[in-house]
Amino acid sequence: xxxxxxxxxxxxxxxxxxxxxxxxxxxxxxxxxxxxxxxxxxxxxxxxxxxxxxxxxxxxxxxxxxxxxxxxxxxxxxxxxxxxxxxxxxxxxxxxxxxxxxxxxxxxxxxxxxxxxxxxxxxxxxxxxxxxxxxxxxxxxxxxxxxxxxxxxxxxxxxxxxxxxxxxxxxxxxxxxxxxxxxxxxxxxxxxxxxxxxxx
Amino acid sequence: xxxxxxxxxxxxxxxxxxxxxxxxxxxxxxxxxxxxxxxxxxxxxxxxxxxxxxxxxxxxxxxxxxxxxxxxxxxxxxxxxxxxxxxxxxxxxxxxxxxxxxxxxxxxxxxxxxxxxxxxxxxxxxxxxxxxxxxxxxxxxxxxxxxxxxxxxxxxxxxxxxxxxxxxxxxxxxxxxxxxxxxxxxxxxxxxxxxxxxxxxxxxxxxxxxxxxxxxxxxxxxxxxxxxxxxxxxxxxxxxxxxxxxxxxxxxxxxxxxxxxxxxxxxxxxxxxxxxxxxxxxxxxxxxxxxxxxxxxxxxxxxxxxxxxxxxxxxxxxxxxxxxxxxxxxxxxxxxxxxxxxxxxxxxxxxxxxxxxxxxxxxxxxxxxxxxxxxxxxxxxxxxxxxxxxxxxxxxxxxxxxxxxxxxxxxxxxxxxxxxxxxxxxxxxxxxxxxxxxxxxxxxxxxxxxxxxxxxxxxxxxxxxxxxxxxxxxxxxxxxxxxxxxxxxxxxxxxxxxxxxxxxxxxxxxxxxxxxxxxxxxxxxxxxxxxxxxxxxxxxxxxxxxxxxxxxxxxxxxxxxx
Ligand SMILES: Cc1ncc(C[n+]2csc(CCOP(=O)(O)OP(=O)(O)O)c2C)c(N)n1
Numbered sequence: 001x002x003x004x005x006x007x008x009x010x011x012x013x014x015x016x017x018x019x020x021x022x023x024x025x026x027x028x029x030x031x032x033x034x035x036x037x038x039x040x041x042x043x044x045x046x047x048x049x050x051x052x053x054x055x056x057x058x059x060x061x062x063x064x065x066x067x068x069x070x071x072x073x074x075x076x077x078x079x080x081x082x083x084x085x086x087x088x089x090x091x092x093x094x095x096x097x098x099x100x101x102x103x104x105x106x107x108x109x110x111x112x113x114x115x116x117x118x119x120x121x122x123x124x125x126x127x128x129x130x131x132x133x134x135x136x137x138x139x140x141x142x143x144x145x146x147x148x149x150x151x152x153x154x155x156x157x158x159x160x161x162x163x164x165x166x167x168x169x170x171x172x173x174x175x176x177x178x179x180x181x182x183x184x185x186x187x188x189x190x191x192x193x194x195x196x197x198x199x200x
Numbered sequence: 201x202x203x204x205x206x207x208x209x210x211x212x213x214x215x216x217x218x219x220x221x222x223x224x225x226x227x228x229x230x231x232x233x234x235x236x237x238x239x240x241x242x243x244x245x246x247x248x249x250x251x252x253x254x255x256x257x258x259x260x261x262x263x264x265x266x267x268x269x270x271x272x273x274x275x276x277x278x279x280x281x282x283x284x285x286x287x288x289x290x291x292x293x294x295x296x297x298x299x300x301x302x303x304x305x306x307x308x309x310x311x312x313x314x315x316x317x318x319x320x321x322x323x324x325x326x327x328x329x330x331x332x333x334x335x336x337x338x339x340x341x342x343x344x345x346x347x348x349x350x351x352x353x354x355x356x357x358x359x360x361x362x363x364x365x366x367x368x369x370x371x372x373x374x375x376x377x378x379x380x381x382x383x384x385x386x387x388x389x390x391x392x393x394x395x396x397x398x399x400x401x402x403x404x405x406x407x408x409x410x411x412x413x414x415x416x417x418x419x420x421x422x423x424x425x426x427x428x429x430x431x432x433x434x435x436x437x438x439x440x441x442x443x444x445x446x447x448x449x450x451x452x453x454x455x456x457x458x459x460x461x462x463x464x465x466x467x468x469x470x471x472x473x474x475x476x477x478x479x480x481x482x483x484x485x486x487x488x489x490x491x492x493x494x495x496x497x498x499x500x501x502x503x504x505x506x507x508x509x510x511x512x513x514x515x516x517x518x519x520x521x522x523x524x525x526x527x528x529x530x531x532x533x534x535x536x537x538x539x540x541x542x543x544x545x546x547x548x549x550x551x552x553x554x555x556x557x558x559x560x561x562x563x564x565x566x567x568x569x570x571x572x573x574x575x576x577x578x579x580x581x582x583x584x585x586x587x588x589x590x591x592x593x594x595x596x597x598x599x600x601x602x603x604x605x606x607x608x609x610x611x612x613x614x615x616x617x618x619x620x621x622x623x624x625x626x627x628x629x630x631x632x633x634x635x636x637x638x639x640x641x642x643x644x645x646x647x648x649x650x651x652x653x654x655x656x657x658x659x660x661x662x663x664x665x666x667x668x669x670x671x672x673x674x675x676x677x678x679x680x681x682x683x684x685x686x687x688x689x690x691x692x693x694x695x696x697x698x699x700x701x702x703x704x705x706x707x708x709x710x711x712x713x714x715x716x717x718x719x720x721x722x723x724x725x726x727x728x729x730x731x732x733x734x735x736x737x738x739x740x741x742x743x744x745x746x747x748x749x750x751x752x753x754x755x756x757x758x759x760x761x762x
Pocket of ligand 1: 612
């Protein structure tokens with residue numbers, strides 16, 4: 001497949017209820033404010049009831065399909081570590097960076113099957129990724145701000161400040177204002193918290 | 201962004217819109233006056249968006265969540281007969297329910313321009329039941345179908361659909377799929393028209409009464425109309441050839457989101473191949489297609505699900521270009537949605553290119569065992585004690601799970617299917633848990649049966665089935681899951697509450713009054729979370745009844761924002 005430098009493809013993977021669609025909206029709007037074409041694809045309904053969710057956001061020029069082709073993700077932002085593996089389809093050794101929230105969400109459908117743990121997940125992903133980062137985002141925001149759902153904005157802010165997504169922090173902050181349904185102040189706190197405390 | 205601000209942005213500006221919201225904007229630009237819907241993913245956001253606008257006091261249109269899609273369409277037909285510009289929205293399965301009204305509506309035609317938005321869900325991301333392709337209704341109903349690819353086209357095609365409807369006095373279907381309805385991208389906005397058609401039903405027997413023998417003339421007239429619309433389709437700019445300058449002897453015909461996958465694939469493969477992009481699925485611009493395929497040696501139809509286009513084009517090629525090699529479902533799957541890499545691989549084969557897809561970690565090749573994460577009931581969902589209580593009741597009654605058949609229905613309560621509940625032995629369509637229960641009970645009266653039905657499903661399609669049970673006398677136990685909302689699709693109101701989806705309240709219709717009026721003798725209203733023991737007891741009691749028994753398990757959904 002021909003490499004296309006004009007596109008930047010982001011997969012947001014996680015579990016229904018983690019606010020992935022809002023996060024996708026923030027990225028899309030920030031990208032738009034920065035003069036990009038944007039495409040986003042999301043799913044609703046059944047998949048929002050605690051199942052696996054993958055929101056796809058595509059920025060840049062020459063973006064046509066709402067779906068990222070296999071192996072063409074630039075960034076996979078996994079809000080739950082087991083879900084990182086499920087987006088592996090989009091990854092490639094050549095360019096994909098994984099940013100994983102080291103956090104686990106239990107599902108009754110697991111029954112008593114054992115989950116692999118971060119170490120094993122990372123070693124499975126590594127051969128298919130350019131780089132893998134992880135951070136205990138949910139724990140950090142829970143401890144510092146008392147609200148786990150802020151992990152999404154925290155991770156996004158961290159990614160933007162680290163230069164992992166080609167959009168400006170100022171535009172992300174603007175997009176947060178326009179898109180978070182409630183608790184703007186806390187979301188802004190999460191944004192600034194990541195600016196100085198994002199050690200993966 | 202606040203939705204009224206977003207959807208009422210001034211003309212000339214750009215906004216990032218979800219496909220469903222772009223349909224709303226298109227309808228506003230067209231001056232829509234009457235909107236009805238029943239929720240269903242991926243069409244729910246259309247109704248929800250209109251509802252939010254109404255609640256914010258915006259818009260000069262009427263909006264309602266109707267009891268089901270047939271009723272929504274009938275309300276729309278009434279509005280159209282009364283000269284209003286009308287939009288009705290539903291998911292694919294909704295059109296099956298509405299089809300009894302849809303077909304004669306094609307015969308009568310419209311008075312106020314009418315657009316019916318129908319959203320399919322290839323790959324069943326948010327659908328049980330079946331993987332439906334609304335294109336099938338084209339040959340059944342003889343109604344034009346337009347297929348947008350992206351939010352810009354969602355907006356523009358909605359307007360075009362209204363114009364077509366007005367010009368040819370026929371309802372027009374706008375067919376979306378999940379990846380169009382739930383795709384967001386930048387839309388350039390047009391001017392919002394003021395709704396200006398005067399409302400009032402003017403009698404016109406020849407037009408609105410489908411009595412025989414007139415109905416047969418109407419059938420002829422419908423086909424005549426369609427022939428005229430075909431001429432329009434030949435001229436229409438939404439059926440266009442992309443990159444005609446490409447001199448390749450191969451071409452592609454496609455529509456909807458498949459067009460976007462095709463463009464992505466051509467870009468990645470660095471190929472220039474002419475693409476005929478169809479905005480009209482029905483009627484097809486046959487002459488345009490013939491002119492296109494005449495110049496080719498090979499053509500590929502990139503379409504999701506059934507090969508409707510492929511079949512049509514095979515027929516056209518017989519005269520236009522008998523030597524043409526036609527590719528479609530021999531290179532593409534006939535079930536599930538298409539993706540860019542699937543299309544890429546088909547085009548590569550067509551063009552004789554070698555394809556190297558980036559090395560990626562496929563879930564199937566993963567050495568680590570990651571357990572499947574099924575959707576589940578929310579923490580605190582009122583259905584937990586219902587399912588647990590039923591199991592407990594069986595145990596106390598000395599019954600095994602195998603001894604009882606569990607009827608499932610469409611809604612959050614279909615999660616009864618998964619671990620840890622495992623209480624679902626059949627699942628078909630809305631309201632059917634009750635209708636099918638009757639047949640099972642009639643087949644073998646000794647078989648114990650408990651069927652679950654949601655409150656919105658009950659109003660939607662359960663009531664006639666319950667009446668049938670009472671009248672024809674069978675004795676299932678029905679548990680009515682009264683969570684006071686249409687939950688699965690995003691907490692839309694329904695007739696059981698006073699909320700209407702508008703600012704003003706509606707009239708609440710009480711479930712228990714309907715159940716009683718149907719002639720049910722054994723009825724218990726209970727809140728299992730509060731009276732768990734009482735619930736278990738009534739399940740045990742009611743399983744022994746000689747006539748049908750209904751338990752209304754009442755407690756609001758935890759997601760309701762009031
Ligand atoms: C004919 C038809 N229309 C719409 C849908 C979409 N749909 C799926 S679940 C659901 C909600 C049903 O609500 P309810 O019966 O109250 O169950 P709840 O989700 O609240 O448990 C709807 C409308 C469908 N599957 N079929």
